[in-house]
Amino acid sequence: MRNIFVLVFAVLLASHLNADYKTGKAIFAKKCASCHGGYISAKILKKNFYKDHNSMLHLTAPTVNMIAYAMKDSPTHIGDSSDPAMQKMEMESYLQDYLYHPNINNSICEPDFIKYYDKKESMKGEVSEKEIANIVDYIYDYRKMRLLAHPKPRKNFSGTLDLPTLIDEAKRQNKILLVEAMSQTCHFCKRMEKDVFSKQRVKEAIKKDFIFEQVDIEHIKLPPLLLKHYQKITPSFFMISPDGKLLNAYPGAWKTNDFLEILKENKALK
Incomplete structure (x- = not known):
């Protein structure tokens, strides 16, 4: 049993070492983006779901930044955030299981939003395990790479409450x-x-x-x-x-x- 665990661990680790953010981004764009749209700010998402009950955006699946947040940074995130390598492997295991065997009860999306989404169909045979590893690499670094590409303007800290x-x-x-x-x-x-x-x-x-x-x-x-x-x-x-x-x-x-x-x-x- 121990040898099997070591072998599985080695295979997963190798897949992560070969994973690539840019490749994952391209795979996501090709195989996922038709359902999962691009970045929408948290402020707009909040208004869409909590105030307008999805009547503004009519989203049928979470956006890429919603997925990245849910899997890596949300209160129900996947894996141990203090161990990036292990967290990526756990994210990969979760995503593979969810894409191949979709189950609403195993979703980590915000429960208040799920009711608006279309039923997820299995992607087994459409996306490989190696592609999933690359998608995880893209998701894992999504927020960091977006902030590098779209830095927030510096704020003026000199103001005091009147x-x-x-x-x-x-x-x-x-x-x-x-x-x-x-x-x-x-x-x-x-x-x-x-x-x-x-x-x-x-x-x-x-x-x-x-x-x-x-x-x-x-x-x-x-x-x-x-x-x-x-x-x-x-x-x-x-x-x-x-x-x-x-x-x-x-x-x-x-x-x-x-x-x-x-x-x-x-x-x-x-």
Whole structure:
């Protein structure tokens, strides 16, 4: 049994050593791209699925960047991300099994999106194991290569949140100022956006008694009043009274009911 495992490991390792990003890209374009479209930004995808229920893009399969994210970087990613060689092999094993024996129950795509996709047909006989190894190499390096080809512009970090203006507005409306220190790269910020801020009762509670300001701390500095209470945790929430006093600071992400309770407690302090 041990010799068989060593032999299988050696074969898989050899296939990865021969795998090539450019070759994988060409194979994907030839055999996969007719169903799996090219890059679409996360912002547009989010709007398409969560707000427009796929009526904007009418996607019948995940895009290439959705596949790359799901397999390599998502919470349900394939393999151990701390060991790239082993992760590639596990991604190859998964992809081969899924392409040859499609099963919706074995999909790693976002469950909320799967209902919009067409049924996957087996590609056994259409794509070889060696081609799958190359496709995995392409998928594995997709994000890195795209960032090299399309670098993000440098941001101006000199700006600081204009807290006095926000406090003036809070005072004018007799509402509490709610400031969220967040980041576009923060997983828990995204989860709160999806699981908490999207809820109608949360939207209504904020709209009624709060002025809500989200601050991307990678691009905008927090003012001294908030900075001295900021524990370098995203998300973090700051409650400021209409007269400019810091009421409370809450580091970390929260579930819907807990966050609603926080809003209720601070509303009573106004």
